[in-house]
Amino acid sequence: MKIRLYVEHPLGQEQTVPLDRDQAHYLFGVMRQSVGAQVALFNGRDGEWRAEVVEAGKRGGVLACREQTKPLQMPPDLWLLFAPIKKARTDFIVEKAAEMGAARIIPVQTEFTNSERIRQDRLQAHAVEAAEQCGGTYVPEVSELHRLDRLLADWPEGRQLLFCDEAAAGAGLALDPALRGAQAPWAILIGPEGGFSEAERAKLKALPFAHTISLGPRILRADTAAVAAMTLWQQALGDWQ
Amino acid sequence: MKIRLYVEHPLGQEQTVPLDRDQAHYLFGVMRQSVGAQVALFNGRDGEWRAEVVEAGKRGGVLACREQTKPLQMPPDLWLLFAPIKKARTDFIVEKAAEMGAARIIPVQTEFTNSERIRQDRLQAHAVEAAEQCGGTYVPEVSELHRLDRLLADWPEGRQLLFCDEAAAGAGLALDPALRGAQAPWAILIGPEGGFSEAERAKLKALPFAHTISLGPRILRADTAAVAAMTLWQQALGDWQ
Known part of the structure; x- marks a missing residue:
């Protein structure tokens, strides 16, 4: 079978x-x-x-x-927020998010995001295909494109945000141990090619629900960063524990 | 610049x-x-x-x-061994390995590997491009295709092997704490689509230098597994510490 x-x-x-x-x-x-x-x-x-x-x-x-x-195995309540990039890599990010166990995938428009539209139906089909392939029983919903500033302004109470900052040389490489075991819902935010603007970065760092981490000494492409960040999260807080 | x-x-x-x-x-x-x-x-x-x-x-x-x-920043002494798959995904694995900081990339032929040849020059060019893009100062060498059984028979003294087994439901999801801080050189082995054969799996598990881990409850594609395994390794033992 x-x-x-x-x-x-x-x-x-x-x-x-x-x-x-x-x-x-x-x-x-x-x-x-x-x-x-x-x-x-x-x-x-x-x-x-x-x-x-x-x-x-x-x-x-x-x-x-x-x-x-x-039985139905729900993934942890983790959202993946990412800025759409070139077509093939956007498809890959959606596929990877489904394999890695995101519950919801939200494309976001940042200041440096090139694309102003996405094909939601095509991305949803990639999530379905990844779920078929990886043996999961759940398919994450792919949202329409959201503006990052509006999404953050209307952020749901109690959801933590893991902000993967390529310029975060001083930030930790692991989640703060105090956050381990936190049952709160989470989201991971991966930046666009070209990174976040200084204004966005400052705003993100000031958010009370945001936690900044670095993903090592090399600058990862967005699709690589998505898998790496979800690996760290799943191991510390998710269903890889 | x-x-x-x-x-x-x-x-x-x-x-x-x-x-x-x-x-x-x-x-x-x-x-x-x-x-x-x-x-x-x-x-x-x-x-x-x-x-x-x-x-x-x-x-x-x-x-x-x-x-x-x-200055020159050498990556840790980590090899990535993987079974070549479809062209685009093989290219991705090489790109990801360079971004994630592998020192050497070794395509291996397993029992269930479809491809019997690789284009070493093309894969090496992908590693160069990834190094240009990620800000690294080192380019991992991509080897010619090796037979896994011969590579293991002639395994270098003192090099540890992290074996990512998709069937390893009972295996740990983290590296054994006893291995943390181990300065020995390492290699990570990612299986082919279709997994390892039972004979290969039994042989791998019996190797004194091999350590089996699972990569979560979903079956990851080989390119996803490569990034996830390298993330775990870099965080526990490599230059993300």
Whole structure:
């Protein structure tokens, strides 16, 4: 049962699940499966189910759930905020965030962000694909582009922010031990290529919920920084503990 | 001085450095620089130097070193061993390894590795580009493809191996505290898509110099796993301490 498919449909004992045209094309055309094949299904709510193909056609098909193979495993309540960059690297950041267990992915527009729009639907599809591939049972929601200043002005009560500052030579490389075990929700903020403006940096540092860390002596690309920061966070506070 | 160039030539006080055709095309054609422009040069041996363009032509040019702006900063003695995967992701792993501070990058052929050859020159060029971009003064050497079994049979005395096992549910997620501060050289091994074979896994676990860790509850792609493992290592034992 190596094929994993994300579906929107409810999953449950003996539940039948219709496939749309794209899914049927993928499963029967590309992957050459047919009636009787076993597929893993998840929908982000009902865990993972072993399902069997009971109808296979060119324009659709039907699967029947046979048994639950994993319960729903919610990731920790971690948001990843990042400034969109070139297309391929933006796609990678979304993929990496889903693999690393972000609960929500929020593209943000900073002073030095080049792009003023994103393709939310395309990025969401990358998150789905990453969840299919990494064995997760949850798909993070990719938000529309937010302006960073407005997001910070309207910041949710009690959510901590890990600010990865490439200019933070003096900042710690690990999370403050006092924060370990903090059950509060968190967010990680990765800057754009070209970094934050001085005004943004000063504002971020003054926020009472923000914690600045450095990511080592070399300047990491945004996609590398996203994985590195999420690794540090998952190990200290998340589901890698 | 935002442009950084890797050159093979020695660098030193008032040293002049000739540019080859490709470098001249990049600097004068693509980046539109001319005589008097300031460029950062490094060669992996003499640190970083501020250099000034003193001759600019279509087929070449000359720079003169003015002052050293960074000493040579060697990364820790860490090798990254990885099984080559699809072209774009192999390129990414090399780029990430250079950014994260690997001293040497070794593509390895495992039982489940698809590719039987690599383009060493192309991968080396990616490592150079990553070093130019991340501000490092050192360029890791990318080796030719090695067979993993032969590399392990001929393993250097005293080098520890961090084995990132996607099936290691029970393994620790952090390095054994007893290993912290260990000054021995290290290597990190990232498996291929499809993982290691059972025989390989058993052999790896039995090696006296190997330490198994898991990288969390989701299965990471090889490029994500490389960054995550190097983050854990750099923070515990490397130059992020």
